[in-house]
Amino acid sequence: MLKIGIDKIGFYAPHLYVDMTKLADSRNVDPDKFTIGIGQEKMAVPPVTQDAVTLAANAAVDILDDNDKEAIDFVIFGTETGVDSSKSAAVYVHELLGLNPYARAIEVKQACYGATAGIQMAKGHIAMNPDSKVLVLGSDIARYGLSTSGEATQGAGAVALLISAEPHIMALEDESVYFTTDVMDFWRPVYSDKAFADGKLSNEQYIAFFTRIWEQYKAKTGMELSDFVAICYHLPYTKMGYKALKNVLEEGTEDVQERLLANYKLSTDYNRNVGNIYTGSLYLSLLSLLEQTEELKPGARIGMFSYGSGAVGEFFTGILQPNFQDYLNIDRHHGLFASRSEVTVPEYEAIFEEALPTDGSTVELDIDNDPAKICLAGIADDKRQYVNKVSRVAY
Ligand code: CAA
Secondary structure, rough: OOEEEHHHHHHHHEEEEEHHHHHHOOOOOHHHHHHHHHHOOOEEEOOOOOOOOHHHHHHHOOOOOOOHHHHEEEEEEEEOOOOOOOOOOOHHHHOOOOOOOOOOOEEEEEEHHHHHHHHHHHHHHHHOOOOOOEEEEEEEEOOOOOOOOOOHHHHHEEEEEEEEEEOOOOOEEEOOOOEEEOOEEEEEOOOOOOOOOOOHHHHHHHHHHHHHHHHHHHHOOOOOHHHEEEEOOOOHHHHHHHHHHHHHHHHOOOOHHHHHHHHHHHHHHHHHHOOOHHHHHHHHHHHHHHOOOOOOOOEEEEEEEEEOOOEEEEEEEEEEEEEEHHHHOOHHHHHHHOOOOOOOOHHHHHHHHHHOOOHHHHOOOOOOOOOOEEEEEEEOOOOEEEEEEEOEEEE
């Protein structure tokens, strides 16, 4: 049977971050609330030269070789912080990366669930077209506002997933359980550049969705906790997945509990240092797990819980492939974390408030201060101007 799954994973976060202890101090909050209660250490701060398009393009640019660029005939861009109500962010990325023009390019929206929907769509596409590859992107900038209760759960970044037949990293299994119900736990009306959240309700719904879907998954498949080496979660903040896991942990023996908790910890490390990246969060968590342990063995089954407020949830699974470690980009990703610069809280506040014009005026941005390969260089004639500094694609 044809295996379909994740062949490559790329990740990008902006080069600036704010320290959560210092943010807590400036908000007169006990730092333990942010670092332990919420579980975040550093929060990525996107400069005005980065948006959902550039973050995604930067996540993908280093993982694709010429064969991939030729074989990709579908770009699916999951985001809830896109830049245009009509044109998909996927079209911009398709151009910036120089992909095969005989391709589909679309944007998918359902809060943080968009990239998961993209992966499932990609799976169907590859089942029909085994020689093609699909680029699935999850890219977002999480904004709640300065001094709001959501502030500590902001972040920015993107994950790029190359989905193919006979994948090198993780083969997706066919059984999955998905669930939808209308709930106003988190939303962003079109007139607002900041999300609204009913924090308590969103936490409750996340746990309720996981518990309900997990029960249905077990009933459908006969699987149990012991069948999993790890479970990765959508992580709006790193304590959130733990709350959901804790709810079902007692179903396992002591050994199983220990294993799942240890792997959960590894799966939260990148997210703890980036913040919420919405659509990409679950896949950043998977990357964090895969890139931080040599204990995981090919054949290991990993559970994946995706949650997009509003709300849609899904639990699906994957099997690690032989020599999957050889296809990761550990040095590049560790280098990305190591090369970031800290900004002070006032600097973060100034960057947060820096907005692009919405009245049609022209703006030119200084992209020399942004080390990213792909940047937003400005707006002219109501058109965003993107630059790939390496290939010199500019438009
Ligand atoms: N030391 C240690 N822990 C402390 C502490 C201290 N001094 N002070 C407080 N805490 C703990 C609290 O006990 C609490 O822990 P538990 O949740 O385990 O009880 C934790 O810190 C947070 O405290 P509060 O609940 O009082 O925090 P808050 O009300 O100020 O805000 C939040 C927390 C609701 C997550 C808020 O940041 C928020 O609304 N964020 C945006 C919405 C969100 O992320 N929801 C998550 C589910 S929705 C989803 O997953 C989709 C998505 O991506 C948005």
